Amino acid sequence: MAKAIVVYRSHSGVTRRYGEAITAYLGTRGLDAQVVSVGECDMASLAGTDYLLLGCWTSGLFVVRQHPDEPWLAFVRDMPTLAGPRPKVALFTTYKLRTGSQFPKMRAALAGKTTPPELELQSRDGRLSAADETALDRFLA
């Protein structure tokens, strides 16, 4: 059974709910999927996973300078290098107005640590949309 780990950093709960919704959907697609916060994640488990989905809420000045927060960046700094081809990596975020530079900043922090992320998912309310489900199906294919 293919394995997926969903790791999130959430300030007020929306990104946690999005991570949980993503994890539940992966379970319906036959994966052994687990969700953890950045603080709970066992780094040793990451090397053995087929899919790694990393999420962080969007912080910034709402229209500009969006970025992942320090606990998420610290998690990425502490992560072991995962040389690939597995895990395949996806990013997700929640936001209110614009994700702007959020995904580029997440990618920059991850550069050299994992294979380049192949999917970006974003949500304002933490719910998984039909488009998200289609995108996840393509990511898993």
Ligand SMILES: Cc1cc2nc3c(=O)[nH]c(=O)nc-3n(C[C@H](O)[C@H](O)[C@H](O)COP(=O)(O)O)c2cc1C
């Ligand atoms: C200090 C602060 C800065 C934020 N900056 C942005 C921003 O630059 N762009 C945006 O679209 N949303 C911004 N937001 C909204 C959050 O990204 C949004 O509410 C998100 O869903 C919160 O996720 P969480 O509940 O997982 O913490 C900001 C919220 C806070 C509290």
